[in-house]
Amino acid sequence: MSGSRDDGGRRRGAKVRAASRPSGRGLKVRVRTGKGRSVSSTRWLERQLNDPYVAEAQARGYRSRAAFKLLQLDDRFGFLKSARRVVDLGAAPGGWLQVARQRCRPEAVIVGIDLQPVQAVADALVIEGDFLDEAAQAQLSDALGGPADLVLSDMAAPATGHTKTDHLRVMALVEEAADFAERTLAPGGTFVAKVLQGGTEHELLARLKRRFAKIHHAKPEASRSGSAEMYLVATGYRGPEADPATSGGP
Numbered sequence: 001m002s003g004s005r006d007d008g009g010r011r012r013g014a015k016v017r018a019a020s021r022p023s024g025r026g027l028k029v030r031v032r033t034g035k036g037r038s039v040s041s042t043r044w045l046e047r048q049l050n051d052p053y054v055a056e057a058q059a060r061g062y063r064s065r066a067a068f069k070l071l072q073l074d075d076r077f078g079f080l081k082s083a084r085r086v087v088d089l090g091a092a093p094g095g096w097l098q099v100a101r102q103r104c105r106p107e108a109v110i111v112g113i114d115l116q117p118v119q120a121v122a123d124a125l126v127i128e129g130d131f132l133d134e135a136a137q138a139q140l141s142d143a144l145g146g147p148a149d150l151v152l153s154d155m156a157a158p159a160t161g162h163t164k165t166d167h168l169r170v171m172a173l174v175e176e177a178a179d180f181a182e183r184t185l186a187p188g189g190t191f192v193a194k195v196l197q198g199g200t201e202h203e204l205l206a207r208l209k210r211r212f213a214k215i216h217h218a219k220p221e222a223s224r225s226g227s228a229e230m231y232l233v234a235t236g237y238r239g240p241e242a243d244p245a246t247s248g249g250p
């Protein structure tokens, strides 16, 4: 676990609300296929160089362009300001942790986990490990010190290029994150998870609908239009007791 100052943390407490959109667009940069560079890596580099969110993330000290996705989701749903205990699943390189730290109250406990090491974010705890391990989940709960108000998951398994396999792997992570959220959230809590278009699996969605007051699917502007990702935002956790399918109720 770790926790020290960083550039994103420095803004915490600032009166100015972190803007969630890039301020402008530069001239389009073209990249020639150079020595030893494949067509696909040339395209990737061109896209990076022309992506206003990549430039804006660098300018503002965010570690990922993904930071803007959380800013935009929070602009719409407003779950960060009042959260006192927050979990960030799939936290590397730390963009969402930086945003959570900026927008949550100073006393909020923020705990992240990733398979990859995450450079310290001021006043946030990070566990390096596999979220799918029971021991890692227990460590997360211990570090939180009480029920969570917000469980975030931006976890993504490395893409295989095989659409069906990738879909199944992402959805397996979402299901595990949903199970964890249901065990960890306080009543009224919020669960936010990256899913793939084509939607959340029917069974999982039906279960979440019984256990949360509202379910939304959102595609923040910062999420590339060509990508199949979108975010599930489930608000108003009712607890498992509210689910007649498991509580034995009517």
Ligand SMILES: C[S@@+](CC[C@H](N)C(=O)[O-])C[C@H]1O[C@@H](n2cnc3c(N)ncnc32)[C@H](O)[C@@H]1O
Pocket (backbone or CB within 6 Å): 063, 064, 066, 067, 089, 090, 091, 092, 093, 094, 095, 096, 097, 113, 114, 115, 116, 129, 130, 131, 132, 154, 155, 156, 157, 158, 173
């Ligand atoms: C898209 S990145 C997250 C970006 C992050 N939200 C940010 O703003 O910096 C997805 C992350 O999920 C992590 N991940 C995937 N499977 C995981 C697992 N089983 N346990 C922990 N982390 C996992 C990956 O290592 C990767 O760093």
